[in-house]
Amino acid sequence: MGKKLYIKTYGCQMNEYDSKMTLEVMQSSGDIQEVSTPEDADIILLNTCSIREKAEEKVYSELGRLHKLKQHNPKLKIGVGGCVATQEGENIFKRAPYVDLIYGPQTLQRVPQLLEESNKIKAVDVSFPIEEKFDLLPLPTAEGPTAFVSIMEGCSKYCSFCVVPYTRGDEVSRAPQQIFDEVARLAEQGVSEITFVGQNVNAYEHPLDGRLLRLSDLIEVTGSINGIERIRYTTSHPLDMTDDLIEAYKYVPELVSHLHLPVQSGSNEILTKMKRNYSRESYLEIIEKLHAARPGIKISSDFIVGFPQETEAQFRETIDLVNTVKFDASFSFIYSARPGTPAAMIEDDIKLPEKKERLYELQSLLDSYQKEYSKDLEGSVQRCLVTGLSKKADSRMQGRTECNRVVNFDFQNTQILGTLIDIKIDKALAHSLQGHIFSQEHIPPT
Ligand code: SF4
Secondary structure: OOEEEEHHHHHHHHHHHHHHHHHHHHHHHEEEEEEEHHHHEEEEEEEOOOOOHHHHHHHHHHHHHHHHHHHHHHOEEEEEHHHHHHHHHHHHHHHOOOOOOEEEEOHHHHHHHHHHHOOOOOEEOOOHHHHHHHOOOOOOOOOOOEEEOOOOOOOOOOOOOOOOHHOOOEEEOOOOHHHHHHHHHHHHHOOOOOEEOOOHHHHOOEEOOOOEEEHHHHHHHHHHOOOEEEEEEEEEOHHOHHHHHHHHHHHHEEEEEEEEOOOOOHHHHHHHHHHOOOOOHHHHHHHHHHHHHOOOOOOOOEEEEOOOOOOOHHHHHHHHHHHOOOOOEEHHHEOOOOOOHHHHHHHOOOOHHHHHHHHHHHHHHHHHHHHHHHHHHOOOOEEEEEEOOOOOOOOHHHHHOOOOOOOEEEEHHHOOOOOOOOEEEEEEEOOOEEEOOOOOOOOOOO
16 A cells, blocks of 8 residues: 655745645655645655754744654654754754754655664765766646746855855756656647746856857747746846847747845955855846846845944945835845854844844835835736736735746636636735736637
8 A cells, every 4th residue: 555745845936846846755755645734644854944043943832743753653754854954954853853964955766675674773964966866756637727846956156144055065967858858748738937046046057069058048949839828037146147148038039037135235345255256246237137138127136134244334335225126026134143153253233123124124115115106016917927826815826027026817727727828917916916907819719
């Protein structure tokens, strides 16, 4: 009889991708059925994230809860994967001795083997065999019209506040033929929107036929694959926003008019302390070039507020940058020191209430631009990718604009899933848009 597997995912899109791959690796190794609650499982895997302190503590709290399940069912296997696993290693066994296996983001392909080993010993593998991971991953199966495709792993930037280079290793790019095969296979299964993912996705670089292929080349080839209508990529670093990539916005229509390009701070002094290796001016230059290549493109970003010794004046420079770029929906967080990173050694002299005030001000401003952009869409016609049925009402369907806004519209015909249709936007709500089908041109008869 088969085993029931429950995977809980913390953190970013890379982790979501890794969890999907872990499930497929497990399913290709035996009779495995995914279940949606830990209580129903024979095997529980936590795919963790250590980017923020709270996320790490959440994992230990979850392990505490799972301990009770293990007490009732001693045959239950518990595994910890992801970045907390790499960072904490065997320490996890000290705090949670009932854990059976520990694996890193780059060894998820070895989980079936580690589970086997864990019948005899506590199994641990947090090494970085990234090429092996790319080679051994099974070809993914599509789950709807959108899919992530991993094109590189790791990061060699070593920003002073970040643990990723220590938990995922240096940048390694995947062979282009593997990527094209995966995209073609997904397209054959009905996927029309591809998101290339990687910690530093625009650092992609791989030799092929005597030249170095970059992300712009992958985008160009992918745009020509039959069935692919939209291409996104995340997360990118301003330092790798090269001219060839910016040029791709001119000649690849499948590349969406939306880019997530984390700036983190608007102050050059703070950017230097963060070891981001670009300046506010060079970031603005990139934004200008992007607007010239693709008028109307929307930019979103990540921000860290209250970096150690950030002055009020330096924070004002971030606010000023937001008002200059007018970012679309973005992410912002209060700085949280990660042990072992250079920034954790800088004295943090800003009090928490002050950090919270800054965060509140920044988020309110970001929110106002996001709402303004949504409001601007009222009355316009947007090309939307139909992604599924509306979550709220059975008679409605859901699509996504190029800027990833959810649009609900009255219609029900699953034949239009995965197609691009024109929707007129009637109303902007707080977290979504409402609209109606503008043109029946691409709609098959019911
Ligand atoms: S670019 Fe910086 S923040 Fe992003 S993953 Fe690499 S080290 Fe971390």
